[in-house]
Amino acid sequence: MQKVDTKNLMGRTSVSTLSAQWASRPDDQRFLSLVDLGKAVEARTEGVGETTATTADFRAVVDREVQHAAGGDLQAGLYFESGRGRVAATNWAFSQMCARLRAPASYLASLPAELTRDNLNNALSGVDPVPVKAYTDRTAEGTTLRAITSPSYGRIYDRDVVRNVKRLVDDSPIEWKVPGAIDWGTGMYNADLEVTKQSTTLYASDRDIFMFLCADKDPIEIGKLPNGDSDLVYRGFYVSNSEVGSRSFSIATMYYRAICCNRILWGVENFKELKFRHSSGAPDRFLSEVTPALRSYGTGSASSVVEGVNRARAAVVAKTDEQRHEFLQRQGFSKKESVKIADLVLEEEGRPAENIWDFAQGITAAARSKPNTDVRLKMERVAGSLLAKV
Secondary structure (H helix, E strand, C coil), rough: EEEEEEEHHHHEECCHHHHCCCCCCHHHHCCCCCCHHHHHHHHCCEEEEEEEEHHHHHHEEHHHHHHHHEEECCCCCEEECCCCCEEEEEEHHHHHHHHCCCCCHHHHHHHCCHHHHHHHHHHHHHHCCCEEEEEEECCCCEEEEEEEECCCCCCCHHHHHHHHHHHHHHHHCCEEEEEEEEECCCCEEEEECCCCCCCCCCCEECCEEEEECCCCCCCCCEEECCCCCEEEEEEEEEEECCCCCCCCEEEEEECCCCCCCCEEEEECCEEEEEECCCCCCHHHHHHHHHHHHHHHHHHHCCCCHHHHHHHHHCEEEECHHHHHHHHHHHCCCCCCHHHHHHHHHHHCCCCCCCHHHHHHHHHHHHCCCCCCHHHHHHHHHHHHHHHHCC
C-alpha cells in the first residue's frame, strides 16, 4: 500500500483512454493474464489467409447459413467467391464492403432480406471492379471472410503484437502487471489488487486487442510534494491493434501517480503516443521501430526520468510576475491565460512559478479546464515540448 496525496492529483493531467476500454468491453473480451489473451488470439489466427480479389468477386444472397456465419444478425449475407467456393462474410467484413461502396451498412442490415440483397448487389454491379484484399479464416466449421481491405493494407497480426509484449514482460528486470487501484476514501494505492474480469486491463475481441500494463510495484521518486512527501510515479504503457482494420496500431508510454477502479490514469507525466495506419510498410515499422522502443522502455533505468525532472526544475526562466507572463506569452498564451496559469502554479505548489517544471505543471492544470479536446491537447503538447527541451 502506498499513500497518495489525492489533492495533488486534481490539478494534473488525467488520461481516460484505458477507462473507455474498461467501460465498453463485455466479459468475453476480458482476460486475466497475457498468457490467456495470447492463447485466444493465437487460436483465431491458426487458419487465416489473404487473397487478392476485386469487388466483382462478391455478391449478396439470402441464405440462413450465411446469416449464421455472419453472426446471426444480418438478414442477408455477403459472399466472397473464392477458389474454395463461396465464403461468408462477418458483420465487420460486410460493413467494410458497404463503406467501400459508400452504402450505409446499418441501414442495409435493417432491411428485409431481399431488399438488402438487391441493394447491395446493385451497388456492387454499379461500379467498376476495384482490387481488394480478402482476409479469410478457415476452421473446422468452415471458412469465413473476416475483413475486406485495400491491396496495400499492411497487416500487423494481433498475435505478433501480443508475443512481443509477452517477451518484454518475460525479459524485463521489473514486474509488468495489470495495475492496482487507488482508494479515494483513504488515499491508499493498492498495487496488489486482485486481477478479475472487472479490474483487468487486457482485452481482445475478434476485431482488435488492447493491453495496458504497469510497473506499480517499482515506483520512481521524482521529487517532493508541497507537504514534504515523496512525489512518486509509476511506469505504464498500452498497445492496441486490429489485424482486420477496425483501428490503427498505437502504442503509448507514460508515468502516472494513481489509477482508479474505473481505470482513469491520474497525475500523468511524459505521455507519448505513436500511431500509424496499416499501410504497406506498417509490418516493417512495427518490427524495426516499435518493438525495440517498447523493449527499451520496459527494461530501461528510472534514472533518466529523474534526471529529466531535475533538469526541468533546475531550468529557472522567471523570477518576477512580469517575467512569468512574458515567458508564457512567448509559448503562445494570451496575457489572460498567462495570468491564470501562473496563479494555478501558485495555488497548487504554494509558491510562484520559476522553472520549466513549474510552468509545465501549470499549463497542464489549465488544460484540464478546457472543454474542447483539441484545445486541451494543444496546451498539453506545449507543456510536453517545454520538458523535452531541457
